[in-house]
Amino acid sequence: MQPIPIEPEAAGEPVATAPFEVRLEVYSGPLDLLLQLIESRQLDVLTVPLAEMADAYVAHLATQPVASEQLADFVAVASQLILLKSRRLLPGEPPPVAAEGEEEPDEEELRRRLIEYRALRDAARALGERDGVSPIFRREPRESDLPEVPSEPLPAGLLAAALDRLAAIPEPVPPPPEVVKREVTIAMQLAMLRAALSARGQVVLQQVLAACRSRTEVTVTVLALLELVRRRQATVQQDELFGPILVQALAGEEAT
Amino acid sequence: MTVAQELGAFFEALLFIAERPLTTPEMAHLAGVPAVQAEASLAALAEDLEEDRRGLRLQRHDGMWQLVTAPEVGERLAAYGAREEARLSPAALEALAVVAYRQPCTRGDVERVRGVDSDYVIRSLLHRRLIAEIGRRDTPGRPALFATTFTFLERFGLTSLDDLPPLSTEAAAATALATMVDADGG
Numbered sequence: 001m002q003p004i005p006i007e008p009e010a011a012g013e014p015v016a017t018a019p020f021e022v023r024l025e026v027y028s029g030p031l032d033l034l035l036q037l038i039e040s041r042q043l044d045v046l047t048v049p050l051a052e053m054a055d056a057y058v059a060h061l062a063t064q065p066v067a068s069e070q071l072a073d074f075v076a077v078a079s080q081l082i083l084l085k086s087r088r089l090l091p092g093e094p095p096p097v098a099a100e101g102e103e104e105p106d107e108e109e110l111r112r113r114l115i116e117y118r119a120l121r122d123a124a125r126a127l128g129e130r131d132g133v134s135p136i137f138r139r140e141p142r143e144s145d146l147p148e149v150p151s152e153p154l155p156a157g158l159l160a161a162a163l164d165r166l167a168a169i170p171e172p173v174p175p176p177p178e179v180v181k182r183e184v185t186i187a188m189q190l191a192m193l194r195a196a197l198s199a200r201g202q203v204v205l206q207q208v209l210a211a212c213r214s215r216t217e218v219t220v221t222v223l224a225l226l227e228l229v230r231r232r233q234a235t236v237q238q239d240e241l242f243g244p245i246l247v248q249a250l251a252g253e254e255a256t
Numbered sequence: 257m258t259v260a261q262e263l264g265a266f267f268e269a270l271l272f273i274a275e276r277p278l279t280t281p282e283m284a285h286l287a288g289v290p291a292v293q294a295e296a297s298l299a300a301l302a303e304d305l306e307e308d309r310r311g312l313r314l315q316r317h318d319g320m321w322q323l324v325t326a327p328e329v330g331e332r333l334a335a336y337g338a339r340e341e342a343r344l345s346p347a348a349l350e351a352l353a354v355v356a357y358r359q360p361c362t363r364g365d366v367e368r369v370r371g372v373d374s375d376y377v378i379r380s381l382l383h384r385r386l387i388a389e390i391g392r393r394d395t396p397g398r399p400a401l402f403a404t405t406f407t408f409l410e411r412f413g414l415t416s417l418d419d420l421p422p423l424s425t426e427a428a429a430a431t432a433l434a435t436m437v438d439a440d441g442g
Contacts, residue, residue, distance in 0.1 A: 028347040029372030073372045113371065119423045120369055124353035126421055127412060131344060134330035134413040136315065138322055
């Protein structure tokens with residue numbers, strides 16, 4: 001790759017607009033993206049006029065959208081770049097001097113952040129290269145590594161006293177008999193459906209369900225019906241949406 | 257055995273049976289010597305282990321010591337330990353690097369350097385015990401301060417934080433400047 005020469009005089013010819021086919025690595029944030037754009041052009045982060053990176057940065061964002069939760073961070077850097085670029089395009093307008101206590105996002109501030117970011121990114125890469133390569137192990141805690149060991153032997157009487165206290169604790173009261181009665185089971189509803197089918201050959205599901213006394217019973221009845229269908233002892237048919245659901249017995253239904 | 261050798265041997269044995277990192281005062285107390293003497297003895301022991309190319313090293317972090325295996329044998333030991341750790345993402349490594357080089361630091365510090373929301377990666381680093389909360393900064397909101405852990409040193413084969421490769425000089429200057437700016441800005 002040929003390095004692109006930068007000529008500080010040619011401010012009207014931003015280098016960043018040159019068509020450039022570069023595949024960037026996956027970038028982990030706005031500063032990473034900007035840095036990769038600079039480095040892929042073989043420019044020096046210490047000297048490159050950052051304003052000239054505005055177009056490339058925005059163009060890259062337009063073609064490779066970032067996750068919405070990160071978008072604000074990317075837009076923040078984009079707006080700084082566009083501000084730098086617009087200052088360049090307006091001749092005779094001196095860059096505003098940062099008022100005291102006010103953070104004016106000027107070029108040097110952004111450059112400083114880039115340099116700092118680059119160092120930590122490189123450190124992160126170096127860390128990544130040694131990740132788990134030659135790990136250090138410590139002794140795994142053993143079961144005998146009790147958190148605290150009594151400093152003096154305990155009198156045996158203590159154990160007897162503890163047993164006495166334990167004996168004084170009344171036996172737990174037996175739990176009351178089951179209070180929730182199972183009213184309906186799938187087996188019951190299977191039998192009910194089979195009886196209805198063998199009597200009439202076919203039933204309408206809505207009518208069966210209308211006779212149910214609780215929501216649970218409705219649920220169990222539908223489950224029982226599905227079981228019948230699964231065992232190929234009945235078929236269901238519904239000709240129109242919300243219409244009656246016809247349940248018909250299939251031959252050989254007696255085989256259970 | 258000289259007195260110094262005896263003290264070194266005692267510390268070596270003590271650290272061998274210890275199931276957690278021990279502090280210098282704790283060990284000095286057990287040995288019945290002043291903390292300064294314990295400190296010197298432990299430093300000498302650490303040096304001896306390294307110079308003799310032994311299989312064990314003395315690891316130091318945050319005023320605590322533990323006896324660990326040497327990084328040189330780590331690769332082959334990993335087969336015994338059979339610890340399969342998922343690799344860290346570039347984002348997680350970045351956040352970890354910021355904490356490692358600027359500790360103690362807050363989530364805000366990490367985000368300032370990375371320029372991107374880092375809540376999720378910080379939490380994943382905490383979950384992996386590579387960093388830990390060690391206190392809170394005395395600024396509005398009292399944000400949590402994070403530092404690296406023994407687990408971090410172990411995973412990356414470092415005997416202490418001094419083994420971290422230095423940041424490039426220009427970056428070190430920038431980091432120093434940023435610290436000053438942070439201090440000014442509150």
